Amino acid sequence: MLSATYEHVYLVFFAMLIATVLALSGGVYLTRCRRPKLISVILGIAGSIQTIPSLALIAFIVVFFSFLGLPTIGTVPAMVALVLYALLPILRNTYTGIRQVDTSIIEVAIGMGMKPNQILLSIELPLSLTVIMAGIRISTVWTIGVATLCGLIGAGGLGDLIMQGLRSIQLDYLLAGTLPAAALALVCDWILGLVEKWLTPEGLRIDT
């Protein structure tokens, strides 16, 4: 059970890392993009990926990979599926989070002579952090869930135990799979909540 949990964490962690980096940069890029059509297209695609049932997406990737001669079982296709799934909440939240920063604050920042990436790092990101973190949290919890399906394609993880338990209707396998998965989701959510609090600038935390 421990090794399964470890595999699971491994899958989720790296998937989230890649997804966060991609989605954060993508989200920032979208806020600078001057073509509203392009923005809606990109958000639309990311959204559609989410609506595909996770099982179907995994299956689709397997087929697609076999076409390309890429490995169809194991960690690689699993990662691809997880990353794709994790993208949307972070992407969308990064985009809307930054967009809802008060434009007069941005105007003042420009008027004072801040460079665009100074504005991004010291103004836009701190002020949109809560929204972005919410996206990361949702994404993480969800990914932990989707990762259980990756047991089907031999990626290991807790999904493996769950599948075995289902096939042989053995309760202890089932429990060995589902309980850690649920616990993992709860713990990650809690930790990320703490991270969010830690990163939130004090000025926004105060209850007046």
Add this chain to the structure above:
Amino acid sequence: MKAVDDLSIEIAEGETLVLLGTSGSGKTTTMKMINRLIETTSGEILIDGRDIRRQDPIQLRRKIGYAIQHIGLFPHMTVAENIAVVPKLLGWAVGRIDKQITALLTMVGLEHGEFRDRYPVQLSGGQRQRVGVARTLAADPPIILMDEPFGALDPITREQLQNEFIELQSEIKKTIIFVTHDVFEAVKMGDRIALIDSGRLQQLDTPGKLVESPANSFVAQFLGQHRFQLSLLTMTVKAIMPKMNEEVPSPDESVPSPHLRARSSMIEALDMFKETKEVTLPVYEQKQYIGNLEKSRLIEAITQVLGQSGDSQ
């Protein structure tokens, strides 16, 4: 359609120039062209004789103070951090920034120990605007742009801040470009007023001359029914003083007593008479006695202005 069409203004160092006009008149656009938030499509803007289009806009902006109506304090930074923004961008040493923060907070009337580490959300509107002014002055820029900075405040706080700012102006002697739609604020704050409509300059004059001799019908209409009040606010005591009689001795200056300044407005003079209940008050120009003003003379002058305002409908 051009936002700014025909505008040529020369602003003197240390002058407070007010850009006055209604919404959409082009006054804010004009101001924003100075720090290149909006780029000109034709014409040129020179600061100290140098074309601003040849300078790096970011470096340019760091040397020009910028204050807006909604203040725009960064909510995730403390008061001190807000004020320190431009000095940090300019690479000031930490000690120097620290001293500057203390000096500025004191200058705008906020106790520095108490307010340094507060967040904007913990401040009242008036306090926020004071921090905004401090932030604008932080890097000691020679030029300051202010876009209706007191507009978002209640009338009482607004008047208080205007008065404090006027006092500040005389201390800091910066070149200030001040945008407003409020003609009363304009005559109060400005050394000269540029009245703008549809992107065109209608009149550029001192408040007194603007009110006294409107250049065209637009200006006259803009002043409209406020002309009488504005006259009282812009006409000075000096304008109605009698010729100095050589035989009148200077009053005893060792005893502090109520007096008027030559550049006090007629309204201020009225207030003083009312408060002190005197019928005559000594008038000083730059600490030099120039005669006494009789209350009766003041009232007569006011009546005359009233008559003039009525006739010029």
